[in-house]
Amino acid sequence: MPTISSLTYAALPAACFLLALPAAAQETPVPAGAEAPASEETPPQDIIVTGSTRAQRRFDVSYAINTISQEDVEKIAPVNFADLIGQLPGFQTEITGGEVQNIYRIRGLPNDGGFVSFQQDGLPLFHENDGVFFRGDAILKQDLMTDRVEVVRGGPAPVYASYSGAIVNAITVTGSDVSRGKAQVTLGDTGLYRLDAYQAGPVGSDTYYAVGGFLRYHDGYRDNGFPNDKGGQIRANLRHDLDNGYVKLNVNYVNDHNAFYLPIPIADPRDPDVSLDPYIDYFTGTMNSPAFRHVNLRYRDGNGQIQSRNGDLSDGRHMRMVNVGAQYEGDFDGWLVSAKGGYTQGKLDFSAFYSTTNPAAAASFANGYRDRATAAFGAIDRFGYVLAGTDTVYDPSAASGLVMQGQYRDIHSNFYSAQGNLSVARKFDTGFGSHDVKLGLYASAYGEDSRTLYQNYLIEVAGQPRTLDLVAYAADGSELGRVTDNGVLNYAATLNRGDSDATMFALYANDTWEIVPGLRIDAGIRHERYSYKGWAALTDQANLGDGTTLADDTTRAFTGVILNQKLKPHATNWTVGANYDFSDHVGVYGRASHLETPPNIQTVMSINPTILKTVADQFEAGLKLAAGRSYLYVTGFYTNFDPLNASFLAFDPTTGRNDVNVPFVGEAQVKGVEFDGSWAVTPWFTLNGALTVSDPKYKSFESTTGADPEQVEGNQIVRQPKVYGNIRPSFDFETGGTDVSVYGRYTYMGKRFVDLYNNTALPSYGTIGAGVTLRRQGWQLQLVGDNLFNAHGLTEGNTRTDSLSGQGSAEAIYGRPIFGRNVRLVVSTSW
Template sequence: MTQRNYIAAAIANVITRTGSATPEGEAQVTLGTTGLYRLDAFQSGPLSEDTYYAIGGSLRQNEGYRDSGFPADKGGQVRANIVHDFDNGSIKVSGQYTNDHNIFYLSIPTADPNDPARSLDRYLDYFTGTLDTDQLRAVNIRYRDGAGQTQVQTGDLANGRHIRFGNIGVDYEGDLGEWHVSAKAGYTQGKNHFDALYSTSNPVDANAFASRYLDAAQGAFGAGVTGLGYALAGTGGQTTYDPYADSGLVVSAQYRSIVSKFYSGQGDLSVTRPFDTSIGRHDVKLGAYGALYGASTFAAYQNYLLQVAGNPNVLDLAAYGAGGSVQGYVTNNGALQEAASLNGGNYDGQVVALYASDSWDLTDRLRIDMGLRHEWYSYDGYYRVTQVADLGDATTLADDATRAFTGAIVTSSPKVRATNWTVGVNYDLTDNFGVYGRASQLEVPANASVTTNASGSLASTKARLFEAGIKAGFGRSYLYVTGFYTKFDPLNASFTAFYPTTGRSDQTVSFVGTAENKGIEADGALHVAGPFSVSGSLTVQDPKYLDFANTAGADATAMPCARRTRCGGIWNVRACRCS
């Protein structure tokens, strides 16, 4: 499942083996130097004459490639199916359950802003370091609901990308006279809980960072505030932390907690038949597809203050009086801003599609294939409206400007269509040489989740694709050379950008523009002798994004930390500037 904006994404493997008349089983244990322990097992065989079963699955745990202070990956899945063979086909019933966690690593700062010629490797190891920390195992994100009450979204960074889902499916393949019939149906339901720490900012000098908040702290906690200082989060300001005994830096990062419940039911029916005519042989396929699907989503982001180190401490920035007493906090248990972003919504979608294809062999050397698919989409969804709010906690500045639900929702029920087609030709000049070409149109409507996104665009992505090439084959040696050109007009894409209507730069908003890509690719293999061969591929291309715009005026060129910058000879992956 892949969804845009604040809906988390996950990928699951639904490919499985089937049984046969011969019983077989397999078990495998995998151990790794990263604390990896994995068990895979499989068993299959006959249940009765013409009926077979297969069941298998896996369990794993992995400490991870970087030291986060907790296991990076854990979980497993089980899959099973039963197949029954008929005289003219077969039917398979399958099921799957997956419950799996994996960590979401993001880039780490590498250049010291106080001296770009030096790296931060001595504080945050290039190869094993991460800003992920076991101190974010019990996160509380406070926000205001639509009724004006303060609520708490809890999070655990060790949760990672946690997907739980079940799937059942039925698959029939059979021959009815000269027609081959394929009928498939399935249903999936699950929940995806996503917890990750995003490296949204560069490290900064600790004193310079604290000075930004001194006036606001004195205004909130009184003239008795004589200065700001750092302490380990949650210690009441008593366990102080001196950044200058360390790197002299602090860094802020964003914790994102996203929950999505989803379902999907789909069915596909197709028939295929070959026809012989006076001008060649046709292999025609006709089909229909339908699906009902939907998701409910909730997302809350919170900005945290961290030590610049691997598995860092979470820090509080406290306001101290003349006697060293704590007058108040800029942060709240390490949170610089509670509910820095807040989103919620729900959508349901349906799609109906009709499709047809034909492979036409005019001669034994000339083939033309054609395909056409038309789709009708219908969406029904809403998103919850938010505004800036003060949660009213007089002990901290972190709640002064949070996102809050207003209680209002915005609904939409768009209907869209899409048409896709392709035409290709292949002509074998000789037994060793041939030429080929293809033209296609791809149209992808906006995802149904656009109805849960205030900044979403309903524009479809459309692309025209053209390619032509030559091929040569001599036994086990071959060469393909293909030139290609693709034009996206329009291209509906999502970027993290500055959004002027809210003044925020942490939102993923939709942009519509154009793009093109042209190039040439070669793929070949040379059989040397016996079992030895040399193979390789080469692609040269020139992709370009053009004239992207957002209907609300968001600026794609103002994306925070979205490009690499070379600072003093060191590449800083997330840096927009060197200091």
């Protein structure tokens, strides 16, 4: 597999040089631009290009799409990219993991992000939606270089992208004849310091540049004891306009650290009515801790040698990625030719501390090791706890009376992805209406490797917990041995290594047939063929031989044997839609789509993977109403997902491994309706809102391991609510030469369940945010706050142990709480 090239290191200084270029011609600025200047009759926020043969008005398309402008971003004031997308109808997101690697769910598709294709200017940066512990929001980040984001839900997404039930397409800023730029500083009461900037303009005749990005340091919404986020991104492009089109070159560079928040215990499992807030704060507490800044990871290699390496939790998800690309578009007497290509190379080093089992009473936890400790050390009089690596006594009864375990995950991956798209479109008239036909070829060569080690630790129940040792004592008080070793319960509980490479190509076609003005039928098809090859290193159980501890008795060790694997999956997707506009203000549409997603490339570097093609049939019908600045889009939808693979690997507290395979395969059926509206009540007051109401449920499940599929039948799909949405009022007026915007946001998330059996609920919650923006003579001042009243709400649950039958309580006592109240000040200047 290739290594990161020198382009990674050349991109940043080159882009910084462009950013330093002075603004030429200080004329009246235009908004951060679309791909081409727009006329007053076609405002850029109403023109879409994603999932479409050619640019057209949003009102004219026969599918659900939203455009998020920079002004929308400002008023939504999201805490991360998932929070931004989550304000759209049909998108249910969980924003509590931190800045990246959050959950994106599309109505009708029960998956945690694998069906959302992240693109930049119509091309993915990595072919698959999920890499090794990263997805699109880790390599494509929102900043001022994003002019707008276009989001397609369902509709033609399966034809225009792979693995796609939705497309999130970031359209970048492009230069024009008028120089323009913006610099922005953001300060937050969570220790946030961020600088955003961009500059765009001409560099010569018909040639334009744009460059920008961000640098950010953030202590975090939760108190890790070290910074949560540090790093940034820079993007640049150069465009030259031709007589019949344009050529555009671009480069992206990301170098960013992001700590990951995992679930925390919020109530005592012995009595769920007893809060653990005095020990681990609901809003600021986390199991992330400086205690994991210098961990010793031990395992046995394929030659029988004991290896060790150091891990540092503060590294978080360290993403380094460079992407270079080129685009060409030309019009040859009505033949529209588009060619796009890009190459991405990156490296991910990921450290995180995952939740495993519920906290346990200290005495019960210790007694669970009595038999093993007696066999190893001899007769035991009693157990006791000390701070890890010391003889300093730790008394759990002086705190919560509980101890708990967690899992340090150390993951490393190199990845690359070359992708290209060539399409030709032509519109022609017939005796019965006109046809707009697009034919395309997409191809990609990509791959990734993985080195994974999971190691379990014993910790106290507290924010920034200390690691503990469980000590076995003789009757005379002497130490016989330790269950743990410097806090480690299990060295190398999970150990994997593998590599994979793939090639794929896709042929696709789409025809939009306008029968009469206002009546259009479109149909598209995409056929994909893949070729995977890879290997996985086999492991076995081993004892590393330290007789003073149990921590190394049941580790995983490489055997030196390699399992080579190949796979050649294929998929065929199609869509058919119809649209009729009664007038410029009223229209209806309907659509049927078929989505097939093959197994991802990681199957050929995994041992005993579940190889299953997933299939979803989606049906939509919509009503479109528009009048001036007001609009209402209502979309009814129905999805049948068959087969649905809801299998999972559960954590086994006896072995400390995530190796309990619980296979569950069946169907999912989701029907519902989504509302997307904006009501311009007066010239100075606008009310925006989004609402999704659905019935997500399981059907016809089977299991081969004794789990009862009947208890799943008809249940609500895990972690998916029946109702969710938001409402966003905005007041915009001018006073004393200052433009003022005052806005708010109420977000509601309905009741969900953590488990297939629907035994443990995640209660519904709602949060309120508000902000004010002042603009005067190119300067802008914004003050914005989230969750102003510290509403309580949980996401996720504890997926390592509760996915089948819950947490033993009616409401979750273990999960990822939403972020508490936080405030940000944003100061910017435009020129």
